[in-house]
Amino acid sequence: MTNPTGEAQGGILRPKFDRRVMLEFRGSVVTSDAGLLVYRELDDALGLTPAAGKLLADARTGKNGRHALVGRFRQAVFGRLAGYEDVNDASRLRHDPAMRWIIGGNASKGSGASPSQMGRFETNWPAKPENLATLIDLSVNWIDQVAKRRSRKRVVLDMDSSVSPTHGDQEKSVWNGHFGCTCYHPLFVFNQFEDMERCALRPGNVHSADGWEDVLKPIIALAIKAQSSASPAEATQPSRSQTCMSS
Numbered sequence: 001m002t003n004p005t006g007e008a009q010g011g012i013l014r015p016k017f018d019r020r021v022m023l024e025f026r027g028s029v030v031t032s033d034a035g036l037l038v039y040r041e042l043d044d045a046l047g048l049t050p051a052a053g054k055l056l057a058d059a060r061t062g063k064n065g066r067h068a069l070v071g072r073f074r075q076a077v078f079g080r081l082a083g084y085e086d087v088n089d090a091s092r093l094r095h096d097p098a099m100r101w102i103i104g105g106n107a108s109k110g111s112g113a114s115p116s117q118m119g120r121f122e123t124n125w126p127a128k129p130e131n132l133a134t135l136i137d138l139s140v141n142w143i144d145q146v147a148k149r150r151s152r153k154r155v156v157l158d159m160d161s162s163v164s165p166t167h168g169d170q171e172k173s174v175w176n177g178h179f180g181c182t183c184y185h186p187l188f189v190f191n192q193f194e195d196m197e198r199c200a201l202r203p204g205n206v207h208s209a210d211g212w213e214d215v216l217k218p219i220i221a222l223a224i225k226a227q228s229s230a231s232p233a234e235a236t237q238p239s240r241s242q243t244c245m246s247s
Helices: 036-046 048-055 069-081 087-093 097-103 115-124 129-147 212-228 240-246
Strands: 157-161 174-176 181-184 187-191 196-200
Touching (some): 036 048, 036 069, 036 097, 036 129, 048 069, 048 129, 069 097, 069 115, 087 115, 196 212
């Protein structure tokens, strides 16, 4: 019988909220982003940012790191989820009670990373070759984590290019006559659940289909690898490799 919750696994996905989080009417500690706590609990239930923390290499060489790598990663991801796109927003967010609980670790009782710390983190840390490769594959790895709890018989992939307008003299930022602006011309792959499987940042003047194989084939390769390492019980379930290659 199909699980009434629609999940592939027998265990029900049940977030366990931190009971130390309390609601109080004090203006000095008020937050406008309390809804992020729900996403943080879902993150814990699915193990997304902890998995990323294990895959990503810490580029810091000193021993006095105040904030863990996964904490800064959460601050960057959840900050953008709340609509804060500039690292300067960290000057306020680092003291926000909801964001401090989301970051975890030392930040839960102190404060998050400062704008300068987040700036160094986002500029230097992803540039490491090993981290760049991991970040490219991170989206599909997260999707596979969620897929373990989502029953599906096939995967439909939708590939399309988009436009990302630029300002100033940025590397590989080129005029595109079709879009009528100086831009990048990224390529995206989404599945039928509107999850982004993979993307590629490209110069603004390339053809829409330029480099499509470099974006699509790794998705299929990772699916085949996941299927080959699955247990006999898991191998009987519809696989991403079967569905990707048949779509």
